[in-house]
Amino acid sequence: MLQVICELVDLLDDKIRFEHFLDDLGKQFLELTNATLERNKFFQLKMSSSSLKEFVTALKKATASLRFPSAYYDMALTDGFILGVPDYIHSMLIRNKPANLAIALEIAENILQLL
Numbered sequence: 001m002l003q004v005i006c007e008l009v010d011l012l013d014d015k016i017r018f019e020h021f022l023d024d025l026g027k028q029f030l031e032l033t034n035a036t037l038e039r040n041k042f043f044q045l046k047m048s049s050s051s052l053k054e055f056v057t058a059l060k061k062a063t064a065s066l067r068f069p070s071a072y073y074d075m076a077l078t079d080g081f082i083l084g085v086p087d088y089i090h091s092m093l094i095r096n097k098p099a100n101l102a103i104a105l106e107i108a109e110n111i112l113q114l115l
Contacts, residue, residue, distance in 0.1 A: 042062050044083075045080060055085070082104060
């Protein structure tokens with residue numbers, strides 16, 4: 001509907017284009033995010049009642065808006081995972097110092113199997 005209206009206006013005025021109109025609306029109404037606050041929220045995520053793999057999926061989804069440098073991406077996921085799991089898993093992961101998320105997940109799964 002909006003596009004149709006703008007196309008009609010386009011016929012009348014070459015200065016107004018639908019794409020320009022959308023860009024202006026986007027600038028006006030898009031919520032600006034503070035990268036520091038978004039990263040803080042990420043590192044405060046907790047596993048709660050989800051499974052380990054569900055928590056990993058939630059962490060990966062949460063990184064979409066964080067714009068981590070690619071070299072830091074896996075380290076951030078690993079750190080977020082370690083910080084977000086229950087304390088009894090957290091303490092074992094801190095001691096074992098996993099090199100990446102896959103190893104951290106494997107250690108956490110092994111801990112859960114022992115319980």
